[in-house]
Amino acid sequence: MAGRKSRSSFVCSSCGYRTPRWIGQCPACGEWGTFVQESESKKVETRLPPVKSVKDVTLSPQQRLITGIPELDRVLGGGLVPGAVVLVGGVPGAGKSTLLMQAADALARSGQQVLYASAEESExxxxxxxxxxxxxxxxxxxxxxxxxxxxxxxCLHHNVQVLVLDSVQTFRCEDVPSSPGSPLQVREVAARMVQMAKTRNISIFLIGHVTKEGHIAGPRMLEHMVDAVVYFDASGPENLRFLRAVKNRFGPVNEVGAFLMTSSGMKEVADPASAFLTGEEKETGRALACAREGTRDFVLEVHSLVRPVAFGYGRRVVTGLETGRALQTLAVVEKALGRDFRQYDVYISTVRGLRIRDTAADLAVAASVISAVRGIPLPHGSVFMGEVTLTGRVLPDFTFEERLDSLVRLGYRVVFSPPLRVKTAREIRFVPVKNVEELAEKLP
Ligand SMILES: Nc1ncnc2c1ncn2[C@@H]1O[C@H](COP(=O)(O)OP(=O)(O)O)[C@@H](O)[C@H]1O
Ligand SMILES: [Mg+2]
Known part of the structure; x- marks a missing residue:
């Protein structure tokens, strides 16, 4: 068999774009100075490679390493896989170094040889x-x-089993001429780490900085090179951090871990389900929603404020929810109530900086707006769960039963939801609402 003969060309080390001539800026990814020449490949004889039935591949049971931080283990899909490379992204101050130092320490205590390599801080x-x-x-x-x-x-000398590299943007390979943090250098650092992980079965955490846009700084292919990518979401106040997996070759990608940044390190939020409640029951415009992040259900508050304006049109301010979705629900409520809020300011927000993207919170948005408009608090301890369509109908989502179980476990006993026959009886009272008009009728 003869290999393909290719002409010499230049390839972008950031995104892999090819061009026959050298150019300064990559038209595909916009990076500067990333083109390197690829040498002309010769005709080569390729031997027949061994292939076998998938059933004949021997499986050695892979023992995952438990990091000792349950929230991190869960986000990783049940612990750290030996030989896996995990990229951990987050803004400065998010707590990347802190959490990984804690994980490194816990792994070391469990008998692993762990190396924490930092180019960011002194000993x-x-x-x-x-x-x-x-x-x-x-x-x-x-x-x-x-x-x-x-x-x-x-790593080789000390038989290291787990390595933390803090950070992929500040290390450099001596044989690569560009400076640390450049796409070329970052790609090489990551490639060498991936190779070491695979050949030596070392698990590696690569800490990565993120850009203003929220992506990990460096070449785009960085995320493709590693086995898992987790991000620290530090956008909320109150020292609350969410750890999210956005890619995981060894587990689900929708898991979320919750942490609180404290003086003694990152503390897991054992019960995020109730961490976002203010406990004030009798306020108008306050509705409870049940949001799902990964397999965790949170009960959170949606607050609305509706105020008349002196002249002109009112403002619409949405915080913590998807703006388009919240405004759509607002329009449905206006229609259902037969009211026009053009001359009102409308504010809709979650509390404690929680950001959610969950259509099942629509009904809570509708209820909180209705409560704000009428100036009457919603029934004590009721949770509003359902998607609101443009026609005003209320729909359940596919995880409805699981969410109900969570609500029962959390002690909630009244749920406003679309009419639905649930499979198992639970200690919970349903208030069925077909549409937003019916919701408005059934609310005080
Ligand atoms: N003495 C301290 N008490 C409480 N929090 C601290 C203390 N020192 C640092 N921190 C917190 O640690 C955070 C920095 O964490 P770090 O792990 O270095 O973040 P990253 O590596 O993501 O930049 C800061 O946001 C700060 O809030
Ligand atoms: Mg750091």
Missing amino acids: TQIRMRAERIGSLSDNLLLYSGSVLDEVEVA
């Missing part, structure tokens, strides 16, 4: 953090420097 700074969060295990080795080649040698 003293790292020691101070370790001291503060109580991560001072004997097996936890430290490297402070920025030369990746040294990290590789250290």
